[in-house]
Amino acid sequence: MSYVLIIGAKSDIAKEVARIYAKNGYNLYLVARDCDSITDLAKDIKIRSNVNVKLCEFDIAKFETHQSFYNGLEEKPLGVIVVAGYMSEQKECENNFEKTLNTINVNYTGAVSILNIIANDMEKNKNGFIIGVSSVAGDRGRKANYIYGSSKAAFSTYLSGLRNRLFESKVQVLTVKPGFVATKMTAGLDLPAKLTAQPENVAEDIFVAQQKGKDILYTKSIWGLVMLVIKHIPEFIFKKMSI
Numbered sequence: 180m181s182y183v184l185i186i187g188a189k190s191d192i193a194k195e196v197a198r199i200y201a202k203n204g205y206n207l208y209l210v211a212r213d214c215d216s217i218t219d220l221a222k223d224i225k226i227r228s229n230v231n232v233k234l235c236e237f238d239i240a241k242f243e244t245h246q247s248f249y250n251g252l253e254e255k256p257l258g259v260i261v262v263a264g265y266m267s268e269q270k271e272c273e274n275n276f277e278k279t280l281n282t283i284n285v286n287y288t289g290a291v292s293i294l295n296i297i298a299n300d301m302e303k304n305k306n307g308f309i310i311g312v313s314s315v316a317g318d319r320g321r322k323a324n325y326i327y328g329s330s331k332a333a334f335s336t337y338l339s340g341l342r343n344r345l346f347e348s349k350v351q352v353l354t355v356k357p358g359f360v361a362t363k364m365t366a367g368l369d370l371p372a373k374l375t376a377q378p379e380n381v382a383e384d385i386f387v388a389q390q391k392g393k394d395i396l397y398t399k400s401i402w403g404l405v406m407l408v409i410k411h412i413p414e415f416i417f418k419k420m421s422i
C-alpha cells in the first residue's frame with residue numbers, strides 16, 4: 180500500500196489523522212521536530228493496523244533541509260498532509276518580530292518550501308494528493324489574531340493556486356479550515372462547546388473529504404456558514420467590531 184507523509188505528526192490533529200489513514204491501510208511517514216514522544220504512537224499504530232510506520236526528524240522552518248529530506252524518502256508518498264502550525268500570541272507578535280517571523284515561517288513559508296518540492300514530483304507522476312491544514316482565521320483578519328490569521332490566509336491562497344495548477348495533472352489539493360479544535364494549541368482558551376471540534380472528528384472529516392476528492396473543508400461544517408456571514412460584513416462595520 181502507498182505511503183502518506185504527515186508533517187507535524189506530534190500535533191493532536193495529526194495523531195488522529197495518522198490513526199485513520201493507517202486504519203484504512205496506508206503506510207505512514209510521521210515527521211516532526213523531535214520524534215521521541217511519538218515512538219509509542221508509531222508502535223501502537225503498527226500493531227493495530229498492520230502497516231509500516233516510519234518516523235523522521237523534520238523542522239518545517241528549516242527550509243534548507245527540505246530537498247534532501249524528500250530525496251531521502253525511499254518510497255515517495257502518494258499523499259502529503261501538512262498539519263504543523265504555530266499559533267502565536269498576537270500581542271507578543273506586535274512587539275517581537277522574531278515571533279512574527281516564526282509564525283509566518285511555520286504556517287506559510289515552510290509549508291510552501293516543502294510543498295513546492297513535492298508538488299513538482301506529483302505533477303510529473305500525474306498522481307497524488309496534498310492536504311494543507313489552514314484555518315478559518317485566514318478568512319478575515321481580526322485584531323485578536325491577524326498575524327497568525329494572515330499567515331493562514333497566505334497558505335490558503337497558495338493551496339488554491341496549487342489546486343488550480345495541478346488540476347490537469349489529476350493531483351488533488353484539499354484545503355482544511357478548522358474552526359476551534361480542542362488540542363494543546365487551544366488549551367486554556369475558553370472555547371464555545373457547540374463550535375468546538377474534537378481532533379478525532381476533524382481527522383475523520385479530513386479523511387472523508389480527501390477520499391471524496393473535495394477541494395475545501397470547513398470542520399465543524401457550521402464554520403462554513405459562520406465564515407460566510409463574517410466575510411460579508413462590510414468593512415466599515417467590521418473595523419469597529421470586537422470579535
Ligand SMILES: NC(=O)c1ccc[n+]([C@@H]2O[C@H](COP(=O)([O-])OP(=O)(O)OC[C@H]3O[C@@H](n4cnc5c(N)ncnc54)[C@H](OP(=O)(O)O)[C@@H]3O)[C@@H](O)[C@H]2O)c1
Pocket residue numbers: 186187188189190191192193211212213237238239240241262263264265266285312313314315356357358359360361362363364365
Ligand atoms: N486547534 C485549533 O483550534 C485549530 C484551529 C484552526 C487551525 N488549526 C491548525 O491545525 C494544525 C494542527 O494544530 P493542533 O490544533 O493539532 O495543535 P498542536 O497539537 O499544538 O500541533 C501543532 C504542531 O505543529 C508543530 N510545529 C510547530 N512548529 C514546527 C516546526 N518548526 N516544524 C515542525 N513542526 C512544528 C508542533 O510541533 P512541536 O510539538 O514540536 O511543538 C505541534 O506538534 C495547525 O496548523 C493549526 O494552525 C488548529
